[in-house]
Amino acid sequence: MALLKALFPWGPVFFGIGFLAPLIAAIMVALNIPTPFGLDEIHIGLAIGAMWGLLAKFGGRWI
Amino acid sequence: MSIAETTLALSREDEQRLYREEMTIARKYIGPFPVVMALWCFTNLACWLSLWPLVIFNVIPLWAGFIIATVNVTLCYLPSHEAQHSNYAAPGKPLRWLNELIGYVSTIPLVLPFKLARYTHMLHHKHTNDPKLDPDYEVIAPTWFQAAQKTVRRMQPGFPNSYGLVLSENADDPAAQRAGLEGALQSLAYWTILCTLAWSGFALEAAFLWWVPRLLGTVYISLFLSWWPHHPMNEMGRYRNTRSFTYKFGNILAFGMEHHIVHHLHPGMPLNRNAPAFREMRPILEARGCRLEDH
Numbered sequence: 416m417a418l419l420k421a422l423f424p425w426g427p428v429f430f431g432i433g434f435l436a437p438l439i440a441a442i443m444v445a446l447n448i449p450t451p452f453g454l455d456e457i458h459i460g461l462a463i464g465a466m467w468g469l470l471a472k473f474g475g476r477w478i
Numbered sequence: 479m480s481i482a483e484t485t486l487a488l489s490r491e492d493e494q495r496l497y498r499e500e501m502t503i504a505r506k507y508i509g510p511f512p513v514v515m516a517l518w519c520f521t522n523l524a525c526w527l528s529l530w531p532l533v534i535f536n537v538i539p540l541w542a543g544f545i546i547a548t549v550n551v552t553l554c555y556l557p558s559h560e561a562q563h564s565n566y567a568a569p570g571k572p573l574r575w576l577n578e579l580i581g582y583v584s585t586i587p588l589v590l591p592f593k594l595a596r597y598t599h600m601l602h603h604k605h606t607n608d609p610k611l612d613p614d615y616e617v618i619a620p621t622w623f624q625a626a627q628k629t630v631r632r633m634q635p636g637f638p639n640s641y642g643l644v645l646s647e648n649a650d651d652p653a654a655q656r657a658g659l660e661g662a663l664q665s666l667a668y669w670t671i672l673c674t675l676a677w678s679g680f681a682l683e684a685a686f687l688w689w690v691p692r693l694l695g696t697v698y699i700s701l702f703l704s705w706w707p708h709h710p711m712n713e714m715g716r717y718r719n720t721r722s723f724t725y726k727f728g729n730i731l732a733f734g735m736e737h738h739i740v741h742h743l744h745p746g747m748p749l750n751r752n753a754p755a756f757r758e759m760r761p762i763l764e765a766r767g768c769r770l771e772d773h
Binding site: 416419426427429430433434436437438440441442445471472474475476477478 | 630633634635636637659662666669672673676677679681682684685689
């Protein structure tokens, strides 16, 4: 429980990397959205997911 | 306005007579095992579980799975609600295991931990509309749209979790500790499964069969089970803390909550028997000065 309590505040960041990143990548593939600079979709997903998670953690809101 | 001012003044004899009549009607509807609600639980859960292979193996398209999953998630709470009230079997009865099983498995799609739901729901019944003690009071809002917006705000990471606060305030209670532990483990399992699916190539399926339906279902359930039946949440007391109302799209889409007043008066009565009980009790409820709105 102590470990969970310590990790819980970072939940949005874990969620951004753990779920949103592959989801964003899958959506890009499904919609044929081109990636810049020759990056893979998952790299874009990780960048957006991690950033969004950090914003949610420190801003207190996803939207 | 106080409760004494808003309820009708009744003589002691009238009070006793109305109570006897109310209980006579209630007993007729409380007794039998709620077969409909038990079937509802397992049918709904089986349907939602079956969506996963059906969508993954392209038997049905993801958009269709998404719509069905949203309906499943939205429907999954009410059978568990009966279990929270031990309406399938009271403690010590032979079918108690079934009561607890339904409580646990019914809300898997909603990821609502059973013990946490039961703990907070009992407090809701005990302290309905009390701003400090009712765990569901946070849904208060002037309109249904604002209530929906508020539910979305309550999902944000920076918003204090009212159920978590209840558990913290009752940290010495073993039932609260158990509810907290089960809740933490269930949430952890949910996020682990979602992430595992997403990184295994099933991100869209995880999102549209579980994550988004759960968000939509949570808003719908909050609206129809918390906001609508208790609005405007400004009165307490057995006969005034909730109401009956007419929903323009029908009682089915309102989850049977049009007769929520009967549930608060007799929580042991299964949901699908509230409407006939309400019709029979109506003269008594009118004599009591209950909030029978739009009927």
